[in-house]
Amino acid sequence: MKLKFLLCLILLGSISLQAQEYFPKNDGVKSRNTNYTVFKNAKIHVDPSTVIDKGMFAVREGKITAVGKNIEIPANSVVVDLKGKEVYPSFIDLFSDFGIEKPKKAERGNGQPQYDASREGYYWNDHIRPDTDAVSKFSYDSEKATKLHKAGFGVVNTHVPDGIIRGTGMLVALNPEGTKGDRILKDRSAQYLSFDKSVQSNQAYPTSIMGVTALLRQTYLDADWYAKGNSENKDLALQALNNNKNLVQIFATDNLLNEFRADKVGDEFGIQYVILGSGNEFERLKEIKETGATYIVPLNFPDAYDVEDPYFSEYVSLEEMKRWNQAPANLKMLAEKEVPFTLTTHELDAEKDFKTNLLKAIEYGLNKEDALAALTTTPAKVIGQEGQLGVIKEGAWANFIITSGDFFDKETTLYENWVQGKRAILESMNTTDITGKYELTLNEKTYDLKITGEPSKPKAEVTMNDTKIGSKLSFEDNWVNLLLSSPDTTKTEFIRLTAKVPSASEEFxxxxxxxxxxxxxFTASKKDSEIASENDKEKKNKTHEVAPVSFPNKAYGFSEMPEEQNILFRNATVWTNEDAGILENTDVLVKNGLIAKVGKDLNAGNAKVIDATGKHLTSGIIDEHSHIAASSINEAGHNSSAEVTMEDVIDPTDINIYRNLAGGVTTIQLLHGSANPIGGRSAIMKLKWGEDAEDMIFEEAPKFIKFALGENVKQSNWGSESRFPQTRMGVEQVFTDYFSRAKAYEQKKKNKEDYRKDIELETLVEIMNGERFVTSHSYIQSEINMLMKVAESFGFNINTFTHILEGYKVADKMKEHGVGASTFSDWWAYKYEVNDAIPYNAAIMHSQGITTAINSDDPEMSRRLNQEAAKSVKYGGVSEEEAWKFVTLNPAKLLHIDDKVGSVKEGKQADLVLWNEHPLSIYAKPLKTMVEGVVYFDLEKDKAMREEIKEQRSELITQMLKAKNEGVKTQPVTKKEETHIHCNTMHEIH
Known part of the structure; x- marks a missing residue:
C-alpha cells in the first residue's frame, strides 16, 4: 500500500508540473494549494459493504489519493484525528431542480385554447423541449446547498422541471467554495421526461395522459425520421432529441400506474428509463421488478389521518389507510425483491424531513447497507460515475461526511460535509457530546439527570424520586450551565450550576x-453509556404491524389472486343464447378456462361441483359502451385524436370493476369520450379484478375506435370559439378532410416513398382497409345519415352507432348500411338533441333486423344491465331470450368477439354468471361471476370480505389514533366525491 501511494505521489507530481494555467493573475500572487489533508483513526465506510475500522485516507486537490488501515503520511500534510468518528461517502440525488429558477407561467392571452406552437424553428408541440439545457439556467444556491449538506448530500443531478420532454440535466457538486466550472461534473448528464405539460406554453394539446403518451410515441418516430434526413426544414427540438438519445433517460411520474405507462413507452422504443417513482411500488412488486428499471424513490410518506371524529373517519378509504401504514416499508420490499433504487429529496425539506423519513424506513426493515447503496453507489452507477462518486476510494472525488457515529442512528451528529475536498462545517467537532444519563450530586441530594438531543443543542430532564424538577440547560464552548427549580421551597427559586466539561469524560x-x-x-457522573431514552429504546425494539398488500391494494382486493378452476355447474337453468335456447336442469363443465361440455348428467372428473339447482347460468354481460376503469376519457386538444388509445389509460384499481363483476359484467369496451369528431382507439377488456392493466386487455378482440357526432364535438356546451368545428356542417368536413389526407398518406406508403409515419393517419388507413371498426356516438337522424354516407364514400362502413336514440327513424337505412346499434333502454330528454328519444327504440331497431345492444355509458347503470335489458320486454314486447341477448350475445357480435364469448357453447371462453334466480328479475343477484374459468366475484366471499374490511379499518384507525396520541403529525379528513365518468368528462393535465 505504501509503495502504491508513493507511485501515486510521483504521478500526481508529474501531472502538476505538466499542467499550465491559462488565466492571467491580475489580483496578486497566487499559488495552488497542493498540500495533503490526512484523516486518521476514523471508521471509514469505503462503500456500502466495506468498512475500515481506525482507518486513514488522504485528500489532495479535491480527490482521494489513498485509503487504508495505514498509509504513508506525506511531509506536506495536515493531519486530522477523527478518533471515535465515522466517515461516509457524501450522498447523490438524481432528481433535483437545485439552482434552477422556477419556469415562468405563460399568460393566458384571450382565454381561448392555443392550438399551434409558439416556438418557431422547433417541434410542432411546445411541450416537447429536449433543447432545454440546465447549464444555461443554473445559478448556485448557497442556502439550499447548506440544507442539502445537512442531509448528507454532496452531488445533485439538476434539471429544468418543465414539459413532457424536458431537455438535459447537469451533475453538480455542492462545493461550498468552488466556481461554476469546478462544480459542474457533467454539463449533459441525463435527459428528463414527464407526463406534465410545459407551464411556459398555453398549447392545448395534449389534455390527457393518453394524449401525452401518444405525443411521446409520435415524437420518437419523428426524431428517427428526422435523423434520416427526410425533413426539408430544420427542427431544433428533434435535433436536440437525437443528440440526447445516448444519455441516461429519467422519467418523472407521480403514481404507480404512470410508472408502468412510462416503462411501456420505453419498451416500445428500446429505451430503459430510470423512473422517478411514487413510493407505492410495493403494491405491484412483481410488475415493478419486470420493468427492469432503476427507481428514484421519494421519501414523502403520507401522514396519518385525524380520525378522532367517528363520522369523518368514514370518509377515509381503506386504500388511503393502508398506504399510510405500508408506505414506510416500500424500500424494504424493493430491496428484498432486488429492485435497484436510489433516494431523492424531491418534494421534501431536505434538512428537516429526509433523515427522519429515512430512519423511519429503516425502522420498517430497510437494511442500512441497502440504504447507503441507494444514496451512493447506485446513483453513481446510474449516472456513469462509478469509482468517482459514492465511494471513498483512491481516485474518487473527496466527497464525504464526518459523523459522530452511525449515520442511521437518530442521535448521530453530522459534523462536516466535504465536497471536492472543500469543507462545509455543520457542527463543531470540538464540542463534547454530553448526552446520556447522569447521577447528579448536589448539596447532599441526588438527582437523576438525563441529557438528550444534538451535542451542540442538548436538552435536560431532571427528576428526584420520580418527581420532575424544572430545568433549563445551555451548552457552549464545552461550558455547561444548568438552571434548576429549588426542591426545598414553595417559592419560585433557582439553583444555578456551571461547569467546564472535559473532553471524552464520563463525568463533569x-x-x-x-x-x-x-x-x-456538584458532580454529574454518567450512569451508563446508553444515550437513548426508554422511549427511544421502545422505538428501536418496536415491530411495526404492516398490513398485507392486496390486489388491488384497497377494499375488496384479493389477498391472493384467484386461480383458474375446473368446475361443473350441476342442474342449472342454462341460457345458452344458441339455437338450443334455455335449457332446464342442465350441467355445464368448465375446464382449462373454456366451456368443455353442456348437457345432462355430465361426469365431473376432477372438477369442483357446484349445485345450481333452482339457479340460472348465463354467459357474462358485455357492455359495449363503458367508461369505467380509466384514468382519463377525453383527449380534447385536437378535433381528431385517432393517435391515442384507451389501452394506455386503463386503471385496473377502479372499484367499478368489482362492482360490475357483482352485476354480472365480464367484458367491456372502454371507449374514448365525445370531445372530438374522431376520438381515440378503444380498449376491449376482460374484468379480471386484481390483475394489472395489460392482463385485462382482451387479446383476441379486433381493433376499434370512437367517433362522435352532435353537441359535444361542435362544443355547444363548452363556450369555445377557437377550435374547429363549431357546426354540424363542420363536423362532416372534419371526417372528409381527415380521410382524404389518410388516402393520400396510404398512397405514399404504397408507392414506397419516404414518408413520415403518422400514428393518427395510420389509424384512419386501418379503418378504410377494414382493419379497425368504428363505434360512433350519435343522436340526430340527419347526422347518422351523414356519417354513413361519408363512410361509404371512403369505402368502409360504420360498425356501431352508440346511443343512437333516433335510430328508430332511420332503422331501414341502418340495415342497408350494415351498422349495428348500442343504445340506452329508456334515457330521454336529458339534453336538447335527445328530445325525440323513445323507450321503444331498441325494440324497433331489433325488429328491423339490426343487431341491437343495450349499453351503460355510466358506472352505476353498468352493474344493472340485466335490468336495463328487461325493459325491452316491457317497451316493445321483445322476448326474454332476445332481450337477454341485448346485453350478452349482441354486444359480442358488435365487438366481433362472438366466436369467443356471448353464449354458453362448447369451446367458448368460460365467462359465466350464476344467478340466484331469473336474470331479468330486479331481484336477481350474481352468486358467482367467472372470467376465463376464474371466479372473480363470489357472493359468499364478498360477505366475508365486508367483515374483513371492517376489521382492517378498525385496526388501522386504532393505529392512527395511537400515532396522534404519540405526537405524530396528522392530516385532516376531507370528503372526496366519487367522479362518475361519462362521454363528456374532462381530465385536464398540467
Whole structure:
C-alpha cells in the first residue's frame, strides 16, 4: 500500500508540473494549494459493504489519493484525528431542480385554447423541449446547498422541471467554495421526461395522459425520421432529441400506474428509463421488478389521518389507510425483491424531513447497507460515475461526511460535509457530546439527570424520586450551565450550576449557587453509556404491524389472486343464447378456462361441483359502451385524436370493476369520450379484478375506435370559439378532410416513398382497409345519415352507432348500411338533441333486423344491465331470450368477439354468471361471476370480505389514533366525491 501511494505521489507530481494555467493573475500572487489533508483513526465506510475500522485516507486537490488501515503520511500534510468518528461517502440525488429558477407561467392571452406552437424553428408541440439545457439556467444556491449538506448530500443531478420532454440535466457538486466550472461534473448528464405539460406554453394539446403518451410515441418516430434526413426544414427540438438519445433517460411520474405507462413507452422504443417513482411500488412488486428499471424513490410518506371524529373517519378509504401504514416499508420490499433504487429529496425539506423519513424506513426493515447503496453507489452507477462518486476510494472525488457515529442512528451528529475536498462545517467537532444519563450530586441530594438531543443543542430532564424538577440547560464552548427549580421551597427559586466539561469524560463537576447565594460543589457522573431514552429504546425494539398488500391494494382486493378452476355447474337453468335456447336442469363443465361440455348428467372428473339447482347460468354481460376503469376519457386538444388509445389509460384499481363483476359484467369496451369528431382507439377488456392493466386487455378482440357526432364535438356546451368545428356542417368536413389526407398518406406508403409515419393517419388507413371498426356516438337522424354516407364514400362502413336514440327513424337505412346499434333502454330528454328519444327504440331497431345492444355509458347503470335489458320486454314486447341477448350475445357480435364469448357453447371462453334466480328479475343477484374459468366475484366471499374490511379499518384507525396520541403529525379528513365518468368528462393535465 505504501509503495502504491508513493507511485501515486510521483504521478500526481508529474501531472502538476505538466499542467499550465491559462488565466492571467491580475489580483496578486497566487499559488495552488497542493498540500495533503490526512484523516486518521476514523471508521471509514469505503462503500456500502466495506468498512475500515481506525482507518486513514488522504485528500489532495479535491480527490482521494489513498485509503487504508495505514498509509504513508506525506511531509506536506495536515493531519486530522477523527478518533471515535465515522466517515461516509457524501450522498447523490438524481432528481433535483437545485439552482434552477422556477419556469415562468405563460399568460393566458384571450382565454381561448392555443392550438399551434409558439416556438418557431422547433417541434410542432411546445411541450416537447429536449433543447432545454440546465447549464444555461443554473445559478448556485448557497442556502439550499447548506440544507442539502445537512442531509448528507454532496452531488445533485439538476434539471429544468418543465414539459413532457424536458431537455438535459447537469451533475453538480455542492462545493461550498468552488466556481461554476469546478462544480459542474457533467454539463449533459441525463435527459428528463414527464407526463406534465410545459407551464411556459398555453398549447392545448395534449389534455390527457393518453394524449401525452401518444405525443411521446409520435415524437420518437419523428426524431428517427428526422435523423434520416427526410425533413426539408430544420427542427431544433428533434435535433436536440437525437443528440440526447445516448444519455441516461429519467422519467418523472407521480403514481404507480404512470410508472408502468412510462416503462411501456420505453419498451416500445428500446429505451430503459430510470423512473422517478411514487413510493407505492410495493403494491405491484412483481410488475415493478419486470420493468427492469432503476427507481428514484421519494421519501414523502403520507401522514396519518385525524380520525378522532367517528363520522369523518368514514370518509377515509381503506386504500388511503393502508398506504399510510405500508408506505414506510416500500424500500424494504424493493430491496428484498432486488429492485435497484436510489433516494431523492424531491418534494421534501431536505434538512428537516429526509433523515427522519429515512430512519423511519429503516425502522420498517430497510437494511442500512441497502440504504447507503441507494444514496451512493447506485446513483453513481446510474449516472456513469462509478469509482468517482459514492465511494471513498483512491481516485474518487473527496466527497464525504464526518459523523459522530452511525449515520442511521437518530442521535448521530453530522459534523462536516466535504465536497471536492472543500469543507462545509455543520457542527463543531470540538464540542463534547454530553448526552446520556447522569447521577447528579448536589448539596447532599441526588438527582437523576438525563441529557438528550444534538451535542451542540442538548436538552435536560431532571427528576428526584420520580418527581420532575424544572430545568433549563445551555451548552457552549464545552461550558455547561444548568438552571434548576429549588426542591426545598414553595417559592419560585433557582439553583444555578456551571461547569467546564472535559473532553471524552464520563463525568463533569463544577460550582452551584443556591437560592440563598451559597456556593457549593456538584458532580454529574454518567450512569451508563446508553444515550437513548426508554422511549427511544421502545422505538428501536418496536415491530411495526404492516398490513398485507392486496390486489388491488384497497377494499375488496384479493389477498391472493384467484386461480383458474375446473368446475361443473350441476342442474342449472342454462341460457345458452344458441339455437338450443334455455335449457332446464342442465350441467355445464368448465375446464382449462373454456366451456368443455353442456348437457345432462355430465361426469365431473376432477372438477369442483357446484349445485345450481333452482339457479340460472348465463354467459357474462358485455357492455359495449363503458367508461369505467380509466384514468382519463377525453383527449380534447385536437378535433381528431385517432393517435391515442384507451389501452394506455386503463386503471385496473377502479372499484367499478368489482362492482360490475357483482352485476354480472365480464367484458367491456372502454371507449374514448365525445370531445372530438374522431376520438381515440378503444380498449376491449376482460374484468379480471386484481390483475394489472395489460392482463385485462382482451387479446383476441379486433381493433376499434370512437367517433362522435352532435353537441359535444361542435362544443355547444363548452363556450369555445377557437377550435374547429363549431357546426354540424363542420363536423362532416372534419371526417372528409381527415380521410382524404389518410388516402393520400396510404398512397405514399404504397408507392414506397419516404414518408413520415403518422400514428393518427395510420389509424384512419386501418379503418378504410377494414382493419379497425368504428363505434360512433350519435343522436340526430340527419347526422347518422351523414356519417354513413361519408363512410361509404371512403369505402368502409360504420360498425356501431352508440346511443343512437333516433335510430328508430332511420332503422331501414341502418340495415342497408350494415351498422349495428348500442343504445340506452329508456334515457330521454336529458339534453336538447335527445328530445325525440323513445323507450321503444331498441325494440324497433331489433325488429328491423339490426343487431341491437343495450349499453351503460355510466358506472352505476353498468352493474344493472340485466335490468336495463328487461325493459325491452316491457317497451316493445321483445322476448326474454332476445332481450337477454341485448346485453350478452349482441354486444359480442358488435365487438366481433362472438366466436369467443356471448353464449354458453362448447369451446367458448368460460365467462359465466350464476344467478340466484331469473336474470331479468330486479331481484336477481350474481352468486358467482367467472372470467376465463376464474371466479372473480363470489357472493359468499364478498360477505366475508365486508367483515374483513371492517376489521382492517378498525385496526388501522386504532393505529392512527395511537400515532396522534404519540405526537405524530396528522392530516385532516376531507370528503372526496366519487367522479362518475361519462362521454363528456374532462381530465385536464398540467
Amino acid at each position: 463537576s463544577g460550582k452551584a449557587i443556591l437560592p440563598n447565594g451559597k456556593r457549593v460543589n
